[in-house]
Amino acid sequence: MARGDFSIGDYKTKSFADIDSLYRMLLMIAPVECIVDPEFPYIDDVKIRLQQYNKCLLSIYDVPRDTADYVQGICSVQTVASFGKALES
Numbered sequence: 642m643a644r645g646d647f648s649i650g651d652y653k654t655k656s657f658a659d660i661d662s663l664y665r666m667l668l669m670i671a672p673v674e675c676i677v678d679p680e681f682p683y684i685d686d687v688k689i690r691l692q693q694y695n696k697c698l699l700s701i702y703d704v705p706r707d708t709a710d711y712v713q714g715i716c717s718v719q720t721v722a723s724f725g726k727a728l729e730s
Contacts, residue, residue, distance in 0.1 A: 642654065642655050642656075642657065642663060642666065642667075644670065644672070647712075660683050660686070663683075663687075664686075664687075664690055667687070667690065667691060668690070668694055671697075672691070672697055673697065674697065675687070675691055675697055709721045
């Protein structure tokens with residue numbers, strides 16, 4: 642799982658031993674939006690739980706391989722330099 646607040650340059654990643662640990666974390670942080678790789682094996686369960694408990698917008702996208710290019714396009718900016726460490730690989 643990766644989560645971030647790009648407005649303040651905060652970006653963190655975390656791995657989970659099991660799917661229930663992931664669910665607990667999602668309920669705890671209560672995301673406003675969750676972007677899920679369409680290949681994620683538990684996508685239907687995550688969708689149900691997030692929409693049921695958090696009223697979260699769930700976006701299903703292919704995970705971008707070039708994050709800087711992706712963010713630059715989505716945000717309509719000429720450079721992503723101001724995003725700092727959030728986009729480092």
